Amino acid sequence: MRLPARAHGGEAVNDSYAKGLLGHSTAGEYERLLLLERLCDPGTIRILERLPITPSWACVDVGAGTGSLARWLAERCPEGQITATDLDTRFLESMPRPENLAVSQQDVTTTDFPANSLDLVHARAVLTHLPHPEGVVRQMASWLKPGGFLVIEDPSYLPAQASPYPDFAALLVACERLLERTHGTDNSWARRIPRVMADAGLTNLKMSADLSVCGRDDLEDAYWRQCFSQAFPALVASGLMTEQQINRAMEHLDRPEFTDVAWMMVSCWGQLQ
Numbered sequence: 580m581r582l583p584a585r586a587h588g589g590e591a592v593n594d595s596y597a598k599g600l601l602g603h604s605t606a607g608e609y610e611r612l613l614l615l616e617r618l619c620d621p622g623t624i625r626i627l628e629r630l631p632i633t634p635s636w637a638c639v640d641v642g643a644g645t646g647s648l649a650r651w652l653a654e655r656c657p658e659g660q661i662t663a664t665d666l667d668t669r670f671l672e673s674m675p676r677p678e679n680l681a682v683s684q685q686d687v688t689t690t691d692f693p694a695n696s697l698d699l700v701h702a703r704a705v706l707t708h709l710p711h712p713e714g715v716v717r718q719m720a721s722w723l724k725p726g727g728f729l730v731i732e733d734p735s736y737l738p739a740q741a742s743p744y745p746d747f748a749a750l751l752v753a754c755e756r757l758l759e760r761t762h763g764t765d766n767s768w769a770r771r772i773p774r775v776m777a778d779a780g781l782t783n784l785k786m787s788a789d790l791s792v793c794g795r796d797d798l799e800d801a802y803w804r805q806c807f808s809q810a811f812p813a814l815v816a817s818g819l820m821t822e823q824q825i826n827r828a829m830e831h832l833d834r835p836e837f838t839d840v841a842w843m844m845v846s847c848w849g850q851l852q
């Protein structure tokens with residue numbers, strides 16, 4: 580069964596994300612999303628494995644990116660229906676997918692699923708970029724069947740300026756500003772998630788966070804090199820940093836003694852009564 584999504588009134592289609600730094604047309608965005616899924620899927624899967632998933636669950640992954648979690652859910656729910664939604668589905672259309680996995684091009688702020696129709700709704704690194712995430716949480720909660728689960732994950736920079744490496748701190752702060760300007764990204768959002776979920780009627784709330792540590796010459800450094808390189812032209816064009824400042828900051832990643840935190844991925848999950 581394919582769950583129909585329907586448009587609801589309100590804002591016009593949100594194309595600010597698509598046109599911004601993290602839009603799918605930006606050079607390197609596909610590679611960044613692949614690194615993001617490799618970096619964050621293990622933590623997300625640890626959380627999903629704590630839920631009583633059954634083979635027949637109906638699930639939606641909102642803003643599914645390259646679709647790795649939707650594919651994971653499709654394997655876990657062979658008799659169910661998984662829908663991977665995204666504003667821009669180009670990376671989802673090309674993935675191999677089983678019959679129980681549908682792809683749907685949707686702006687989560689203007690489309691809807693039927694009330695009481697889903698066992699699980701998941702969104703990672705999506706709501707932090709939306710202008711009114713509180714309303715979207717209420718909307719997503721309304722799609723859940725009684726007993727259904729909502730899992731929301733969003734990154735949060737620790738106070739970036741508190742980094743003991745001033746060059747690196749400046750780069751993190753500039754990236755934060757750039758995301759605010761291009762996408763309206765709200766770095767304070769992640770901390771509000773449990774409160775907003777409680778207000779939306781979710782109970783048994785849980786919260787956890789994974790630190791993203793730089794300086795170990797591993798996958799996380801590869802992710803951050805990709806992010807900084809992708810942001811490089813826009814950081815310079817916006818006047819937030821010079822090329823020399825960015826290069827100096829990125830050189831830290833080559834130093835064996837460098838260890839610092841870039842951000843943490845905050846995960847919150849709860850159940851509709």
Ligand SMILES: C[S@@+](CC[C@H](N)C(=O)[O-])C[C@H]1O[C@@H](n2cnc3c(N)ncnc32)[C@H](O)[C@@H]1O
Pocket residue numbers: 593596601612615616619641642643644645664665666667685686687688702703704705708709
């Ligand atoms: C940072 S990526 C995260 C991708 C994936 N959730 C992950 O964590 O690997 C954010 C994704 O949300 C999508 N997105 C942004 N705004 C959206 C909206 N209003 N409705 C649906 N998807 C949106 C983007 O196109 C992008 O694929």
